[in-house]
Amino acid sequence: MPRMKTLLLATAVASLTLAGQALAHAHLKSSTPAADSAVKESPAELDLTFTEGLSLKFSGVTVSGPDKKVVKTGNASLMDSDKTLMVPVSDKLAPGKYTVEWHALSTDGHKTNGAYSFTVAP
C-alpha cells in the first residue's frame, strides 16, 4: 500500500511538472520602443524581451510602416541569457505608426507569435 501511494504521488508530481513546462512558452514581456508608445527619434534597434530563452534561428520580426511597407532590418541577435532579441533597424523611420510582428521558438521547443505597434512622432 505505501508503495502505491508513492507511485500516485510521483504521477501527481510528474503531471504538475509537465503543466508547468507547458505554461513556460516565450511570451513577450517588454520591448524597446515599448508597445503603444511614441518615440521622438527613429530607433536604431528594436529590443524584444521574452519570458523564456529563444532559439535565434527560428525567431524574428517583421516590421512594417504606415504605408504597410516592410522596414529593412539587420541580423537579429540574442542577449540577456537568450531572452532578449535585438534587431538592428537599417532604415531611418519616417514619422508614423509601425507594427512589429514577431515569432519565437523558445528553447523548450514551443512556438509563439504576436504583434505590437509603436509610433515615431513627427
Ligand SMILES: [Cu+2]
Ligand atoms: Cu513552452
